[in-house]
Amino acid sequence: MKHYLRLFIILFIFSGCAEVENTQESTWGTIQEKILNTSCINCHVSGSTMTKQSGLDLSKKNSYSQLVGVSPKNIAAKKDGLVIVSTEGGMKGLSKSYLWEKINAYDREHFLSDHPEYGQMMPPGQNFLTDGQLQFVRAWIEAGAPEEGVVATEELLLDSNKYSPPEFTPLKPPKKGIQLHLKPFEVMPNFEREFFQYTNLDVSEDIYANRIQIEMRPGSHHFILYSFIKNINPSDLPEFDVPRELRYENGVYNIQTLRSMQYHEFFNGTQWPRMDYKLPPGVAFRLDSNFGLDQNSHYVNRTDSIMIGEVYTNIHTVDKSEVLHEAKVINWSNQNIFLPPKKITTLNKSFYTNKSIYVGQLFSHAHEKMKEFSVIIKGGTRDGELVYWTDDWQHPPIMSYDPPIKLNSGEGLQIITTYDNPLNEAVTFGFRSTDEMMILFGWYYE
Known part of the structure; x- marks a missing residue:
């Protein structure tokens, strides 16, 4: 009898342990407990102005049903086809989630300049979520925002770094490579200025670039670097350091500029105000030493005052011996x-x-x-x-x-x-x- 009693106690202990080990908080439960409860319910609580405005009381247990698959009260976001949290999953679900637009601090400039009607970012002020919290929420949304189950590791939450808004800062020249600089230029009120400026790289042999940095003043539509096709007649190359307008202030296209564009060969560029792109180890772009780079800046000024544009570019280079694959x-x-x-x-x-x-x-x-x-x-x-x-x-x-x-x-x-x-x-x-x-x-x- 004692033998069976001991066996029963042992089985009870181990079965109890197994039950504890298998009980794991769902990803949604962790978001509620470690993100919403710590960063959101101070404002989104019953009776608060924020709750009345947004319709979100995140202090209640049914906050999942208030967020997932629900249209936002914000009219502009609703017209843009967003839901508070999308269940589509993947990058499409992320892009369709109003919550992600509101909390993704690293996309702050886009949010403030392109969607001012979406209201302020959350949490308000500069109380941004940590990088770990952002990645945890992102993983959950990309997995389809399930209420049950574990779709993100809690180790992500250990990352306590936070976004700090950068200001336009001139790039320091690269230790090895070339820096280009479009010095401050004016963009007239209610006008789109797009121009090209051909820049001499001053190199005697082909160079290989594995990292491109671009930093621009606010207001840019895009910035592109072009080389030229190999069979271009040298007489068709533009002069160095002379701005070539795509359109005059009266809106008429500059035929000479259009003519030079037919010889362009795209090299790199971005629509973001700042970019720092690194190619994988062993991969690099090749720049032909026979040509410089044609810098193409496009600023859109929809205000009644003059806008100032400016662009820095760093081209970081590596030795040819380090290149296993030429990026085309x-x-x-x-x-x-x-x-x-x-x-x-x-x-x-x-x-x-x-x-x-x-x-x-x-x-x-x-x-x-x-x-x-x-x-x-x-x-x-x-x-x-x-x-x-x-x-x-x-x-x-x-x-x-x-x-x-x-x-x-x-x-x-x-x-x-x-x-x-x-x-x-x-x-x-x-x-x-x-x-x-x-x-x-x-x-x-x-």
Whole structure:
């Protein structure tokens, strides 16, 4: 009898231990306890002004049902098709989540400049969530925002770093490489200024760049660096250090500038006010020593006062002996754009490769009527797989792929872009932000 009693006690102890070990807080439960309860319910509590304004009382146990799949009270966000937290999952779900727009401090400049009608960022002031909290919430949303189950590791919450808003700061020259500088220039009120300035790199042999930094004053639509095609006649190259306007102040295009653009070869660029992009070890862009770089700056000033633009670029270089793969530029575009008035139009175009390539980066470029920009794989075992998506024309994400996307001969990528033209006139391809574009940039190696 004593033997059975001992056995019963042992089984009871171990079964109790097993039950404790298998009981783990759900990811949503952790968000409620360690993020909402510590950073949000001071304001979002029953009866508070913030709760009345937003409709969110996050101090209650049913806060999940108030957040997930629910339309926001904010009219602008609702019109933009956002829900407070989307269940679509992946990068699309993240982009459709109003909560992520409100808390993602690292996208603060985009939020404040492009969506002022969305209200203030949360938590208010400069009480940003930690990097760990942001990544934990992001992982949950990308997993479809489930109420039950564990979809993110709590180790993420150990990262206590926080975002601190940067100011425009001139870049320090690279230890090894080249710095370019477009000195302060004026952009007239209610005008889009876009110009080019050809800059001598002063190199005697080809150089290899594995890191690009760009820093711009606020107000930039884009900044692009171009080289020139190999078979250009030297007499067609622009003069060094002379600004070439794309449009005059009366809006008329500069024919000479348009003529020089037909010889361009895209090198790098961004729509973000600051970029610091590093290629993987052993991968680098090659810059032809026969050419300089044509700096293309486009600022949009929709105010009644003069805007000042300025751009710094650092090109960090490595020795040729360190380069295993030469990164080649993706610059695939569809210029056959016709958007009928008062209609939503979806266009697509496919691009195929005749050899095996490895795609390491993709990012889109379109203008203000773009509502959705998708890229899918065409052909092979991954046919139809979504590899890029954005609904943000002003600051599209720059997606890096590790490992790279392998495309075999005969396979490719298809761009699918949706536009909404509310005007009474058709819109076509063009260089102004009120025209449209459909371009996929990136790099690959063979």
